[in-house]
Amino acid sequence: MDEESPDGVVFKDDSFSSDLLRQLNDLRQSKTLTDVNICSGAWEVPCHRNVLASSSPYFKAMFCSHFRESTEAKVWLRGISATTLEQVVTYVYTGEVHITAANVLPLMEAAAMLQYPRVFEACSSYLQSQLAPSNCLGLARLAEILNCESLKEKAREVALSRFPEVAASADLKELCAAELRDYLGDDRLCGEEEKVFEALMAWVRHDLEARWPHMQELLRQVRLPYIHPAYFHHFIANEALLQASPACQAVLETARKQMFSLYSPSSRDCQPPGHIPPRSCYQDCLLLLGGQKDSQQTTRDVLLYSVQTGQWQSLAKLPTRLYKASAVTLHRSVYVLGGVAVGEGKSVICGSVYIFSLKLNRWRQGEPMLAARYSHRSAAHRNFIFSIGGTGEGQELLGSMERYDSVCDAWESMAGMPVAVLQPAVAVKDQRLYLFGGEDIMQNPVRLVQVYHISRNTWFKMETRMIKNVCAPAVVLGERIVIVGGQQICQVCGHERPAYAPRGRSHGGQAVCDGWAEADHGLQHRGLRVL
Structure with a gap:
């Protein structure tokens, strides 16, 4: 493709970069001009230092500074499997990587470590497409570890918008108290408050001895005044674990007073002390x-x-x-x-x-x-x-x-x-x-x-x-x-x-x-x- 200029024509070869990348991959596969072997365990692959350095800040720092790897013939990358490392090298020399359910997690971790942000985001997008109530809590935790904000926010959105299904998953019982409090207290959580209460009690009973001290704090995250009075009377007020705690009994008594005040037409225009607003999914x-x-x-x-x-x-x-x-x-x-x-x-x-x-x-x-x-x-x-x-x-x-x-x-x-x-x-x-x-x-x-x-x-x-x-x-x-x-x-x-x-x-x-x-x-x- 040509573009005119004041003193001539600028020639642009749109296929040159892709051809160059293909030629470099051919040189790698034939071990021509390769000057370093990237290793994972017993597996190693010949590469060009300048190609690796130009593809990633991680490799640029490794080969263009005074680290010992800059002169060694073989470089071992710890914590990355041979299969994953081969996929990374293939991406460097072709611009392509095949992401599947089986390889997405190790590939995402490797992309984070070796500083390939586009591979990292591609893995994040794939995981977002696979999000479901059964896996969103685990993926939200992974996103937190990997500092992936896009996946973290999307996983949290699924967890909050489909909470009744999420509450039935095994992952919910594995949350720590702080994580569960963060979910239950979120104003965007979409689920009947009865289901929120049931999720809390299932979490407590999963490890009663260790989790009992967190009961009162977590019970306050349930919007008790918005629970159906019949459910409150028959299932919550008579819950043995709550009756055994004077602090929880105090929370229930406050909720009972708010509940009857809330449903009184004469109190619509004045909120009682300690009034708890409904979640944002309850809108006029x-x-x-x-x-x-x-x-x-x-x-x-x-x-x-x-x-x-x-x-x-x-x-x-x-x-x-x-x-x-x-x-x-x-x-x-x-x-x-x-x-x-x-x-x-x-x-x-x-x-x-x-x-x-x-x-x-x-x-x-x-x-x-x-x-x-x-x-x-x-x-x-x-x-x-x-x-x-x-x-x-x-x-x-x-x-x-x-x-x-x-x-x-x-x-x-x-x-x-x-x-x-x-x-x-x-x-x-x-x-x-x-x-x-x-x-x-x-x-x-x-x-x-x-x-x-x-x-x-x-x-x-x-x-x-x-x-x-x-x-x-x-x-x-x-x-x-x-x-x-x-x-x-x-x-x-x-x-x-x-x-x-x-x-x-x-x-x-x-x-x-x-x-x-x-x-x-x-x-x-x-x-x-x-x-």
């Missing part, structure tokens, strides 16, 4: 669950909107096609209750409960409700879910209410509402469950506020001209209960003057996000905020 988001699309076809789609990224993504679909179901969040899981199940040309009113784990992107079936119902309302408070009213299997208007206890995993009947209504706005605040408006069996708006006292299991009602809403969602926003949209009017109930939605909506879902009330168009989907 909006979920759109099922419903009916514009074509009126019932969909199983589940969509997530990330407040941080502003992006939508599809999640695992609902197990069945449902409409007019209710949905609430409890313990960072989404509960979809009842509704009308559509399939095989028929519709069935059901009392089924489906539970979605956002972390695992997985659905499972929960304990079914006592009564099948649809067009009902649901609300969560502390460890309970309330399912209220709706339409029953015989198309009758239901005034009944039932409560799910997440600790006992059971439903129980509670006092029924004074006046059975459909589609009221529902909110929970200060130990009370509020039902605003709704409609009667003749679809006439009901001008009522019905209030249920949770701890007393009693209702009372208030007639008011201010309330005339149907199919409107409600949410707690500070000291107010906000009702948005509906088929009639929109208003804010509280100590301040009413506020109206900018445009009419009905069958909507609503959530609080960064101090603002947000609503979605519920004719298509129901929106939920997951914490």
